[in-house]
Amino acid sequence: MPQQDRAYATREAILRAAAREFDLVGYDRTSLTAVLTRAGLTKGAFYFHFASKEAVAGALIEYQHDLWVELRQRWHGRELDPLHTLIGMISESADRMADDVVLRAGVRLIADREVGYPGVPNAHLMWEKMVSAYVAEAGARGHLREGVDPDAVARALSGATLGARLISSATTGCADFPGRVRELLALVLPSVANDAWLSAADDRR
Amino acid sequence: MPQQDRAYATREAILRAAAREFDLVGYDRTSLTAVLTRAGLTKGAFYFHFASKEAVAGALIEYQHDLWVELRQRWHGRELDPLHTLIGMISESADRMADDVVLRAGVRLIADREVGYPGVPNAHLMWEKMVSAYVAEAGARGHLREGVDPDAVARALSGATLGARLISSATTGCADFPGRVRELLALVLPSVANDAWLSAADDRR
Numbered sequence: 138m139p140q141q142d143r144a145y146a147t148r149e150a151i152l153r154a155a156a157r158e159f160d161l162v163g164y165d166r167t168s169l170t171a172v173l174t175r176a177g178l179t180k181g182a183f184y185f186h187f188a189s190k191e192a193v194a195g196a197l198i199e200y201q202h203d204l205w206v207e208l209r210q211r212w213h214g215r216e217l218d219p220l221h222t223l224i225g226m227i228s229e230s231a232d233r234m235a236d237d238v239v240l241r242a243g244v245r246l247i248a249d250r251e252v253g254y255p256g257v258p259n260a261h262l263m264w265e266k267m268v269s270a271y272v273a274e275a276g277a278r279g280h281l282r283e284g285v286d287p288d289a290v291a292r293a294l295s296g297a298t299l300g301a302r303l304i305s306s307a308t309t310g311c312a313d314f315p316g317r318v319r320e321l322l323a324l325v326l327p328s329v330a331n332d333a334w335l336s337a338a339d340d341r342r
Numbered sequence: 343m344p345q346q347d348r349a350y351a352t353r354e355a356i357l358r359a360a361a362r363e364f365d366l367v368g369y370d371r372t373s374l375t376a377v378l379t380r381a382g383l384t385k386g387a388f389y390f391h392f393a394s395k396e397a398v399a400g401a402l403i404e405y406q407h408d409l410w411v412e413l414r415q416r417w418h419g420r421e422l423d424p425l426h427t428l429i430g431m432i433s434e435s436a437d438r439m440a441d442d443v444v445l446r447a448g449v450r451l452i453a454d455r456e457v458g459y460p461g462v463p464n465a466h467l468m469w470e471k472m473v474s475a476y477v478a479e480a481g482a483r484g485h486l487r488e489g490v491d492p493d494a495v496a497r498a499l500s501g502a503t504l505g506a507r508l509i510s511s512a513t514t515g516c517a518d519f520p521g522r523v524r525e526l527l528a529l530v531l532p533s534v535a536n537d538a539w540l541s542a543a544d545d546r547r
Contacts, residue, residue, distance in 0.1 A: 252512045293526045307456060317497055
């Protein structure tokens, strides 16, 4: 392996080992020693790539941020109606979270920082605003039941997906997260979309 | 104040001060010094009542446990139909959580232990089983839509209330938790209860 490839592989091994620890026990309880043991690396190899545990966490948070941007742009580009776009994005996010421990760790890191302590949870509020905007757009296109409040739907969905992820992680290592998210959408959607949208969606299946 | 009353007041002051710290930053980040400063007490006064930070946390967890038992028994005793009992219990729990920092701390302590790390979240699973049993009982009485799976409803509601509590705590100190829970129930209930139950519930309002 050329030196550059080896350096890349080492960096990836560190990220993956750190992701596994962060995903299991969170940032505070993750020790550098545990990460190095898991990756089979020395402190020297670690510090060649990262200045600190905090720096690895930063790289993982950046990774999840880039993935969401890509996912949002891709679904936006499909030009489906707003509710289908939203359902598609939420379902794909759940599938990826179940499959990708690196993504899961980044999401946990950012959520732990934001929801465990008082303050303004920026990433969370951005997500809530995005959901609300899609639901409002669905309203403008005449797809909603009367009286549906896009902000209320966004609050309910964002809380519900956060809680589902936490429980799914603690009980099944996130394996049942996609199923939990689909159950949730199936329960909430009939109160949000009107009969015309729902029967058109049924026909398309 | 007689000595016994004074001792009782000191114990309460410690519990309340510790509850405020645990509620804000969680168990791991709560320092005994911060609790003592908040309560205006010395280490000596603290150790007269509690052996450790862990012991105070234990007392708070016990407090929330006793409250749930009382609340469940009281709602059970009203002999309402199962869905009304469930909605009443969930709504009252949310109201109490918003009002009572001691309760809130106990709930956070037990949830942090259970959902932040891999393992079997017993308190959570018990709650899920309870919700599932009420929904199944509603099914037996003919109050549900066709095809409703009580376990799926329980999974969705328990995840959703956990997430709503975390977000509400981080953003509003739990003040908007009752509103979030009612929004959630309003979104989920029409997919769970059948039209007969829903219109009877509307009439009763």
